[in-house]
Amino acid sequence: KAGVTQTPRYLIKTRGQQVTLSCSPISGHRSVSWYQQTPGQGLQFLFEYFSETQRNKGNFPGRFSGRQFSNSRSEMNVSTLELGDSALYLCASSFSQLDRVYEQYFGPGTRLTVT
Amino acid sequence: AQSVAQPEDQVNVAEGNPLTVKCTYSVSGNPYLFWYVQYPNRGLQFLLKYITGDNLVKGSYGFEAEFNKSQTSFHLKKPSALVSDSALYFCAVRDIPDSNYQLIWGAGTKLIIKP
Numbered sequence: 001k002a003g004v005t006q007t008p009r010y011l012i013k014t015r016g017q018q019v020t021l022s023c024s025p026i027s028g029h030r031s032v033s034w035y036q037q038t039p040g041q042g043l044q045f046l047f048e049y050f051s052e053t054q055r056n057k058g059n060f061p062g063r064f065s066g067r068q069f070s071n072s073r074s075e076m077n078v079s080t081l082e083l084g085d086s087a088l089y090l091c092a093s094s095f096s097q098l099d100r101v102y103e104q105y106f107g108p109g110t111r112l113t114v115t
Numbered sequence: 116a117q118s119v120a121q122p123e124d125q126v127n128v129a130e131g132n133p134l135t136v137k138c139t140y141s142v143s144g145n146p147y148l149f150w151y152v153q154y155p156n157r158g159l160q161f162l163l164k165y166i167t168g169d170n171l172v173k174g175s176y177g178f179e180a181e182f183n184k185s186q187t188s189f190h191l192k193k194p195s196a197l198v199s200d201s202a203l204y205f206c207a208v209r210d211i212p213d214s215n216y217q218l219i220w221g222a223g224t225k226l227i228i229k230p
Contacts, residue, residue: 004158033218042222043159043205056217090158103149104218106158 002026004107006091012113018079021110025072025093031055032074033104034066037088046089049074050096078112086114117142117210121221128196128228136191136224138206147209148189149218150180154202162204165189176200196228 005024013019025032033056034046045058049068066076072093078085088111092104118141128134140146147166151159163174170182180191191204206221 043220045217045220048217058217092159103161103164104159105161106151108158 004091004093004105006089006107006110008110009108010111010113012115013081014115015081015083017081018077019081019112020075020077021089021091021112023074023076023091023093023107025074025091026105029093029095029105030072031094031096032068032072033092033094034074034076035090035092036060037090037109038086043090046076081114083114086112088112117208117219119206119208119219119221121204121206121224123224124222125225125227128226130198130228130230131195134193134196134200134226134228136204136206136226138189138191138221140187140189140206140208142208142210144210146189148180148182149207150174150178150189150191151205151207152176152202153205153223159205162191198228198230201226201228 007022031050033048036044036046046060046064047054047066048056052068063079068074088109090109091107094102094104120139122137126136149164150162152162153159162178163172163180165172165182173179178193180189182189203223203225205223207218209218
């Protein structure tokens, strides 16, 4: 099975711009989660989508948004970029089923640099 | 509220020696517990999980973890460390029962194995 893929792998944007990151989960996985990883803050949960619905949301401002398509692929968007948004953005997929918990499988991440 | 603590920012071990990376948790019910490893410039990789049953869980790359309910701990162990084990290790927990599917992550522990 192919793993979780994320595009692009690296991105440089200017403050004030917006960016869209893409994630393709492992085939059969319906849950996709997004995380922001920075040296100072560690791994911060952004949101999780399951069957095209946002199931969980972390404590991030409304500039961070996401969506999931019918094929489980997901995108996250950050509008009005700030310098502090520079981070590694990780996507993770899992085979989610009610009352059962499965491990998450992570993509390689998108390294976003805001200048 | 759920929480996870990794009390050591960094652990240094000589190659060939046993290693332990500590994790303690706080949940209201019964926990699902996970360990992940992150190598430099890579996404996270799943190592092992505890759902129920035997308190000693074996995972990838020779790692194991012991679930201790009375001490609310889930320490990661390996009998003989390799230089290639040097990486960032994350512990995560999900409470049961919980309608919120979100994983709670520790801050990570940097493991350095010296030759």
